[in-house]
Amino acid sequence: MPTSDFLKRLGTRYPIVQAPMGGGLTTPELVAAVCNAGGLGSLGGAYLTPAQIHDEFRQIRALTNKPVNINLFAGGYERDAVSNPRPMLSLLAAAHEALGLPAPVLPSLPPDPFPSQLEAVVEVRPEIFSFTFGIPSPEAMNRLHQRGILAVGTATTIEEAGLLEKAGVAAIVAQGAEAGAHRGTFLGPFESSMIPTLDLVRGIRGAVSVPVIASGGLMDGPDIARAFAAGANAAQLGTAFLLCPEAGTPRAYRQAILAARADTTVITRAFSGRPARGLRNAFIEKLEGNEDSILPYPLQNALTRPMRAAAAMKGDAGYLSLWAGQGVTRARCLPAAELIERLAMEMEEAGARIQ
Numbered sequence: 001m002p003t004s005d006f007l008k009r010l011g012t013r014y015p016i017v018q019a020p021m022g023g024g025l026t027t028p029e030l031v032a033a034v035c036n037a038g039g040l041g042s043l044g045g046a047y048l049t050p051a052q053i054h055d056e057f058r059q060i061r062a063l064t065n066k067p068v069n070i071n072l073f074a075g076g077y078e079r080d081a082v083s084n085p086r087p088m089l090s091l092l093a094a095a096h097e098a099l100g101l102p103a104p105v106l107p108s109l110p111p112d113p114f115p116s117q118l119e120a121v122v123e124v125r126p127e128i129f130s131f132t133f134g135i136p137s138p139e140a141m142n143r144l145h146q147r148g149i150l151a152v153g154t155a156t157t158i159e160e161a162g163l164l165e166k167a168g169v170a171a172i173v174a175q176g177a178e179a180g181a182h183r184g185t186f187l188g189p190f191e192s193s194m195i196p197t198l199d200l201v202r203g204i205r206g207a208v209s210v211p212v213i214a215s216g217g218l219m220d221g222p223d224i225a226r227a228f229a230a231g232a233n234a235a236q237l238g239t240a241f242l243l244c245p246e247a248g249t250p251r252a253y254r255q256a257i258l259a260a261r262a263d264t265t266v267i268t269r270a271f272s273g274r275p276a277r278g279l280r281n282a283f284i285e286k287l288e289g290n291e292d293s294i295l296p297y298p299l300q301n302a303l304t305r306p307m308r309a310a311a312a313m314k315g316d317a318g319y320l321s322l323w324a325g326q327g328v329t330r331a332r333c334l335p336a337a338e339l340i341e342r343l344a345m346e347m348e349e350a351g352a353r354i355q
């Protein structure tokens with residue numbers, strides 16, 4: 001599909017997507033500012049309850065009438081995985097002590113929230129629904145389709161892209177190795193999905209006929225232009241938006257990004273149990289050599305939540321998950337609308353050809 005047709009389908013002016021970023025980063029203010037500036041704003045809904053999805057979407061709708069994307073985790077929820085939590089509890093105890101928290105306790109996991117979250121998405125009816133970590137069931141895909149919601153899936157390999165196309169997605173986010181935060185990988189080990197963004201875009205472009213949204217390490221217009229030259233129809237940027245004043249990025253996290261003089265990101269399971277890219281910090285270092293003690297996702301994520309919340313409150317970047325992509329040193333501190341305008345201008349200057 002030519003990009004101009006894809007843009008018409010999305011209903012946005014620019015082929016620029018502000019990535020969904022779960023955990024309170026993609027505030028209604030950020031999402032709406034991006035939408036109003038001509039990009040596609042995305043609400044990261046993975047950690048929200050159905051009521052919060054309704055509430056945040058209502059807030060977004062009060063601020064913009066442009067198309068909006070809501071994103072969820074459509075898989076990877078291992079509730080019954082058996083593992084011994086004791087080594088991790090004792091490793092965490094020191095971090096809790098350092099932060100003045102009581103000793104950690106193993107939380108009990110609720111059932112996978114995805115079905116009820118998806119129900120809320122179907123009810124609020126955003127123009128676009130994107131997902132990662134898997135593929136919703138054919139019934140769920142049908143419901144989205146019937147409600148006129150465009151479904152966009154995430155692939156980290158060509159094989160995953162093929163499955164997404166078969167499932168009937170309207171577009172595929174090609175998440176390259178440079179990308180910040182969790183790997184979306186749902187087939188095979190993550191190590192075999194570490195494909196550089198431009199190579200992945202080229203590969204997926206050649207293998208499927210749906211539009212491709214490049215994602216991973218894209219920070220400015222020339223980066224986006226290169227992704228277009230590789231065959232992308234749009235670009236999804238996450239780290240680039242973390243310093244926007246509208247983003248919900250905690251202060252210590254912002255400071256860590258601003259202080260990054262080199263790419264010190266690593267892929268770690270330390271915070272959530274799922275491989276994710278973030279700035280190396282004290283907690284990641286503490287768990288090095290103890291990888292076997294890390295619990296599966298989402299148990300590790302739930303277990304480290306009190307530590308991360310306390311660290312955010314205290315401004316201690318050592319115990320926060322500082323998710324960021326490999327372009328982190330080039331993040332700009334600009335209001336979202338200005339960032340969108342600059343990206344669009346730079347893209348054009350860099351000769352991005354939008355067919």
Ligand SMILES: Cc1cc2nc3c(=O)[nH]c(=O)nc-3n(C[C@H](O)[C@H](O)[C@H](O)COP(=O)(O)O)c2cc1C
Nearest residue numbers: 019021022132179180181216217237238239323325
């Ligand atoms: C802080 C952060 C949180 C993220 N959370 C989500 C999420 O909830 N859902 C999702 O599909 N992708 C999520 N991503 C990944 C983005 O969709 C995208 O692939 C990534 O940001 C691209 O790499 P970049 O950060 O270098 O731009 C997140 C990325 C970051 C940086």
